[in-house]
Amino acid sequence: MSSDYTYDEQGQFFPFFILTLTGLITLPLTYNLLKPSKELENTAPRIKSDFKPQHGDLIEAQKRKRLRKERRIKRIVTVILGYFVMAWMVYLILVTARTTPKLYDPYEILGIARSADEKAISKHYKRLSLIYHPDKIRPDPAKNETVEMLNERFHELTQAYKALTDEDIRNNYLQYGHPDGKQSFSIGIALPKFIVTEGNQKYVLLVYGALLGVLLPYIVGKWWYGSQRYTKERVLIATAGNIFREYKEDMTDGDIVSVLSSGEEFKEMLQGAQADSGLGKLEKKVLADDSSFLSAKDRETLKKIDNSARRKALALLWAYLGRVELDDTTLDAEKYEAAPIALSLSEAFNAIALAFGNLRPIIGAFQSSQNLIQAVPPGSSPLLQLPNFTNAVVKSVEGQDSKDHLSVQKFMKMSEDQRRKLTVGTGLLSEKQYTEAVTVARQLPVLEVSKAFFKVMGEKVITPSSLVQLVVKARLIPPGCTNVPAVNELDLEDVDPDEDDLDALMGRKAAKNKTVKIIDGKKVETKLETIQPPLAHAPYLARDHSPRWHIFLADAKQGKMAVPPFTFTTFEKPLFDEAGKPTFNVQTLKMQFQAPPQVGDFTFVMHMLCDSYLGLDSKVEITLHIDDPAKAVAVEEDDDISEPDEDSIAGQMHALKTGGAPKPSGTPKKKTQKPSEDSSDEDSDTDGDAGDTSDTNTETDVED
Template sequence: MSTDYTYDEQGQFFPFFILTLSGLVTLPLTYNLLKPSKDLENTAPRIKSEFKPEDGELIETQKRRRLRKERRIKRIVTVILGYAVIAWMIYLIAVTARSTPKIWDPYDILGISRSADEKAISKHYKRLSLIYHPDKIRPDPSKNETVDMLNDRFVELTKAYKALTDEEVRNNYIQYGHPDGKQSFSIGIALPQFIVTEGNGKYVLLVYGALLGVLLPYIVGRWWYGSQRYTKERVLVASAGNVFREYKDDITDGGIINALSSGDEFKDMLAGKSDTGLAKLEKKVLADESTFLSADDRKTLKEMDDSTRRKTLALLWAYLGRVDLNDDTLNGEKYEAAPIALSLTESFTAIALAFGNARPILGSFRTSQNIIQAVAPESSPLLQLPYFSNKVVESVEGEDAKDHYSVQKYMELPEEKRRSLTVGAGLLSEKQYATAVSVAKQLPALKVSKAFFKVMGERVITPSSLVQLVVKARFVPPGYTNVPEVNPTDLEDIDPDEDDLDALMGRKPANKKTVKTINGQKVETKIEKIQPPLAHAPYLARDHSPRWHIFLADAKQGKMAVPPFTFTTFDKPLFDEAGKPTFNIQTLKMQFQAPPQVGDFTFVMHLICDSYLGLDTKMEVTLHIDDPAKAAALDEEDDISEPDEDSIAGQMHALKTGQAPKKKARKPSDDSSEDESDTDGDAGDTSDTNTETDIDD
């Protein structure tokens, strides 16, 4: 038995090979490109507003450019080329003639029907022998026949006859497919033979060397380097290192903006353009009317030596101050820099959390608000409303106002007074005022109704236990006056079922929640996770879904006590189909380990929205830690058994609950009074909380 290697000389199988390889690459990439994105920014609704800033076209251009970059043009081009190769291979398969190996068939060789019996086969073979026996036939020159060809043909006829009549030969044919037993087999290689013909070997080696020695290591290395080049906040590791070196415990909001300008992403953005327009940019930003810059911030910008970073910082201040640079290129760079700075803010937040100082943490969240709304630090929150300018803010707040108005305070003004302060010559028109009020009434202001601590399944909190901070809040957009009272039952927090592992372990609930019906059977009700509208950020060249952060701080030490928990979706609708707020109570929970000591611990709870200014909540909450002995005493009290059904207490229990109490197994005793001792146990306090903070609505 031997083995033969054959090549695809006619190109029959080579297209199948290439088609398979192309499909393995192209189809997964196609799925990756076409699958619906689960990013919050792609699934959230939008705030209804027709407002567009003066540079709206530039902002939209930057947004489209950013989207194109995120879609990865190289991947799209690869998919297109992949389908082109697939189409070409399908065409070759369709037009290439295919030959299939011929199977040795004795019936076909003898030219006899498969239904013929042995007698008919013998008769037919004798007839063929009279015709094709070498002694009876001579070669036909017109058919290029030779004696050897005639001999071979007669041998095949004989083999076919024996395969159908001789038992031993028949067994070989049945077992191996040939009367001579095992045959040599051929391995087909799906490569055209010209690839391995003499003289082409060096080119084949060159191709293999390029693929395996250059291209494959390059792809793997680039993937590895790319994955190691970025942090989990999707900023360059080098940028995170630069921002880390700029961190200070007493850093100001302006100092954070300066720290963000150190990101290496801006070097790529300004490659070859760091000096272009820098003088004009600084002249605009440092003008005397630029009141949004503090003296320290001005000094920092003037004394910076690195031209790239200096231009970056000037662009960021121009963006935050909404400075018109009278240059489309500079304005485009200004709007391009803002989304990069927003990503770097997340990196600064991670660094601040690692140090645990409350001031930089709060500053990082405020900086996120400033960048999203294009409002400079310490400026009025009213600037985030459409058409509002410093002149309009000054008219509303007054020239000598020491504190800025929040949007809530502005909307709480009587309608006539609010309109008179906002509408007029050099201020807003009636249409602009209506747009600003409409947007204000859609801002997702989360108002806390109650905050308390609890331990699931326990009535007291003991040292080092897993405690939950439960925040009951509802969205009350600014400007709504007829807000319904909170239903007290909505402020209660019920522990999940014992078999609801996701809830018990603090994991995010799935789209289904198990509840119990009256008859005790379990049914599943689907819970839709509700997203708030995308942040109304007309100056930011990217979409952003609001995020709410809750963390606890120690006011005395100025330190973070419990790291932030972030919330992006909610369990109940924020607005109804008509667009009006539902005022549903939302439940936010964060779980952490209680202190190991007994006593009262007062924290400052910060609830911060990263997208809007002036919608934050700051309040004190007290965690009361009880002695474990108290918990043990309550457990013993809970262990008191139910009354007997034949006692008065048992009959009262049956009237109250509609069910007869279970009978107790009594210990053998002559004193019957012991049997009645269990009827005097009263239910203890069933409250799950031991510290509450209520906030009037």
């Protein structure tokens, strides 16, 4: 059996090849572009506000620019071109004439059933011979028939008859699929013939060389180099190195802003002549005498920078933080473009500060995030984050010579008449502006700590090196809220999860946000809610940001971090009802760490910081009490001593021995006091409320 390799001259198979190859690239890219985003900024609600900043159009333009950058226009164009090519190939497949060889079937040629025996086949063939024999039939001009066509038809009938009745011919048909024995066949290669036509080989080799030797290595190298250029905080490795080299233990807020300007991302933003364009005008505006937000040290730092790109980046950051009017559309656009970059770099600085563990830079990193999101200079009043508030309005509220700033919470605690008197008037706010500011203030997510304590899951005492949970009970109480209900004491308790709830025991999120509990012998499935707070009200920031709360423990005496921050972005209970009013639900925030290996009392300062707003942070002094392991064993033994139930054999034996009635089933077990060899203070620790999860000192002192 011979074979003949031919090329797809008629275009029968080439479209299938191109369609398959294009689909392998286009379909995964389509999924990547259309899959739902899991970023918090895309699912969180928004604070209701009608406030529009002066350069709102520039800020929105920068937001759109960032979105275009994140969506990667190249991928979108690739997908569009891919679908165009696929549609073209489908069109070619549908309109191109296709000739597909059919398998030889003598039964179909004779028009007889496969169940017919040899006698029936012979009889049927004789009937057809009387009709189609060349001596019995004449060509029909209406059908364009010729004598050759009639002879060929009769030959096919005879050959099919012999394939079913003649032994040798039938063997050929059964073995090779054709009565004439082995047949040659053609294998079509799904490439057009012009590709291998003489004279075109050099162009084909050139195309293959360009694809495999240039384009493919370039794409792979670019992907690999791009993935290696960034840290897990998605900042350039070179930027992280710059920040690391400039890190100092005694850094102030202005120093951190200066460090952020060292990012290589600003060099990519200010390429070529952009670094020097408008720099003189920018510095003149920022360093003006009325720029009171800049300290003398910050001014000198800006003047000493030699690199044009970094100098302009730092000037743009100060202009953004000070809300300086630059009177130049290009400079204002660059000012709003620089802020989101600096916010991303602050996460890298935060990671480096956490690695060193010094308290001041860590807090400064979180506060820098607050300043960048709200466009407020370091050390300025938190009231500036309210819409329409300016330095003049702040001075009217706080007093001309006041050195202590007023938080939004304290401002909203004033009476309505007092607030209006201080903020509404000539050179201050109008009634509409005042209403806009108060409306936003009433929606700020202020978390107030109701209780904070340590516990070990399933235990009543905390022993050395055990896994301790810091449980924080807090409520969202926006500024200006009145008639806030008292905290329900039951909400301040922390109940251990069921023994079969592995997700809760391991600190994992439940699969598919559902939990299954057994109630009255039946499995009941409960859906767990994850409630997101509204997006940060940041009208000057050219990107959306979902608030994050960071909780960590610090050693105030040494100025060091004791337990790294745990970050919380969602809550377990609704924050607002359907009418938009606060629910005042008690939210539970937990972080787990290993207890110290020594017995004793360890006093920490718990910091809870919101990265999006100024003045919402809180500090709580909390003591961790570590007990001796022997005490834990004694408490467990006390819990194990109990009288048997009446429906058990042990209960019946107990009744015979004591002569009394056995204790009914379900009666609370009575604890047996174990004599203590220690002082009465220790007795008070072990004889406390059985519902307490820990005997640690959980009295907290909350500071705003």
